[in-house]
Amino acid sequence: MKFSVEVMTVPVRDVDRALRFYVDQVGFALDVDYSPNESFRVVQLTPPGSSCSIQIGKGITDAPVGSLRGAYLVVTDLETAHRHLLGRGVQVSDIRHKMPIGAWDGGFAPGLDPARGDYASFADFVDPDGNSWVLQERGYRAA
Template sequence: MNWTLEVVIVPVTDIDRAKAFYADQLGFNVDHDVHLGEGRRLVQLTPPGSGCSVVIGEGVVPDMAPGSLRGLQLVVADIVAAHAELVERGVKVGDVTVLDGDADKLARGGAALDNVGFVFFEDPDGNGWAVQQISARG
């Protein structure tokens, strides 16, 4: 039996601001933006190529403090290109980091950054994201 993770709820203070960040700056697809009645709204966004979406909203998500979510992680085939795209889109993102401390891997680039090349950023509420390079899976 397959068990697939399909949705992660991200707590935010301003739905429209968060929707703009995830859609316009990160390039996530807006799957749904549904008003379910007074004080109830659900927005579902999916990163391109992902089988898992994020949900933001009010009145339909668990009570979590905005900005309290950490450890969300996206995976890309080229961390240097992903970093450049995030910068171009106006995301305040840190420099490419090589987690194993081998700075020579950054200079070599390409497959040398697999599994160890990361960038980190936060959404407007402070929810923490990482982007990791994995160019091929075993």
């Protein structure tokens, strides 16, 4: 048996504003924008390189607007992703890493993990509706 997470619903108030944010600023690809009537619209977006998409829309969830918390976007180069998002107008937190290294107890220190270890460096951003995302570095390889 195989289980696969393929779509997450992100509750938003203004579908068009959210669509512009995720496509124009964050860089997700638009897969589907379907609205057969006034009470239903589904917009599916996929982060570059991901096999899991998000859906925003009207009539697709009863979750409170902005209630998604801490969804992870895993990137291979957090420093580059951070710079890219800032350049596109996304307000991204400063980068931080787990501390102490090797015996993490829930604390953080500023900047990238010195060894660029998997799952050790993070940054955050919030969409216009208050849904929060965590950027996490995994698979970094120095060029």
